[in-house]
Amino acid sequence: MSATSELKRIQEKNKSMLCIGLDLDRKKVPTNYATSIKGLYDFAMRIIDATADQVCAYKPNMAFFEELGPEGLSLLEKITQKIPNDIPVIMDGKRGDIGNTAAHYAAAMFERYNASWVTVNPYMGYDSIRPFLEYKDKGAFVLCLTSNPGSRDFQFLHVLNKPVYMYVAEKVAYWDKEQNLGLVVGATHPDQLSEIRKISGEMPILIPGVGAQGGSLEQAVQAGTDNFKKPALINVSRTVLYASPEDDFDNAARTEVEKLNTIINSMRSSGGNEASS
Numbered sequence: 571m572s573a574t575s576e577l578k579r580i581q582e583k584n585k586s587m588l589c590i591g592l593d594l595d596r597k598k599v600p601t602n603y604a605t606s607i608k609g610l611y612d613f614a615m616r617i618i619d620a621t622a623d624q625v626c627a628y629k630p631n632m633a634f635f636e637e638l639g640p641e642g643l644s645l646l647e648k649i650t651q652k653i654p655n656d657i658p659v660i661m662d663g664k665r666g667d668i669g670n671t672a673a674h675y676a677a678a679m680f681e682r683y684n685a686s687w688v689t690v691n692p693y694m695g696y697d698s699i700r701p702f703l704e705y706k707d708k709g710a711f712v713l714c715l716t717s718n719p720g721s722r723d724f725q726f727l728h729v730l731n732k733p734v735y736m737y738v739a740e741k742v743a744y745w746d747k748e749q750n751l752g753l754v755v756g757a758t759h760p761d762q763l764s765e766i767r768k769i770s771g772e773m774p775i776l777i778p779g780v781g782a783q784g785g786s787l788e789q790a791v792q793a794g795t796d797n798f799k800k801p802a803l804i805n806v807s808r809t810v811l812y813a814s815p816e817d818d819f820d821n822a823a824r825t826e827v828e829k830l831n832t833i834i835n836s837m838r839s840s841g842g843n844e845a846s847s
Contacts, residue, residue, distance in 0.1 A: 588827060594614060615649075621827050622654050627686075628653050712753055739753060790802075
């Protein structure tokens with residue numbers, strides 16, 4: 571089964587297109603869990619246990635683990651090993667380097683950390699992405715149009731009357747021979763997201779930027795799925811992980827995820843017509 575088919579399968583099973591970003595920020599984790607590696611592990615496990623039947627993926631952000639040194643990388647490995655086998659793990663490292671180096675990045679992500687998908691940067695072209703595609707049952711989400719303000723520095727530049735992000739979307743759609751590629755497009759660009767969705771075929775789109783970054787959930791869902799015709803994943807991090815500063819954080823996280831799923835599934839049942847303008 572292709573990586574994209576696996577995503578669709580778990581989305582159908584859990585009736586969810588939510589991906590939880592595991593951005594373990596010690597400044598935001600409840601105090602009792604913030605002072606040790608074991609505490610961070612326990613925090614992550616409680617979040618996963620509380621939400622595993624309500625999401626379609628988990629996305630550990632590698633920066634939060636790398637900051638902690640060798641213990642942090644060991645923590646990342648242990649957490650990914652504990653995520654249920656049927657739920658994809660998206661390793662968010664935004665890697666992008668020459669082919670030989672990319673091959674080692676791919677091995678680290680897919681073999682050591684058991685990732686199902688990774689995030690990659692397309693700036694160096696196809697040969698920097700190809701090593702990830704050699705893992706036929708794994709997938710790579712390619713940065714296309716990111717949610718941060720600095721996306722306008724390069725991604726919106728026009729080349730021959732077309733913005734760079736459109737060239738990225740077209741190239742990645744062409745490369746997607748094994749149904750193991752997707753795009754990263756920020757919820758903060760709903761009009762462009764709709765435009766990209768039209769040319770991206772059946773590729774899944776990973777959509778960050780909902781919530782804390784100001785993106786609209788309803789607009790992201792409608793534009794990112796072409797009104798529920800195409801696959802997309804809505805990434806949520808801070809609003810779920812830190813829904814409560816108290817020891818009930820896992821219950822609060824589940825409540826937040828259930829609320830978001832209810833909104834999305836209500837849109838689905840009404841044909842997507844509830845999206846806000």
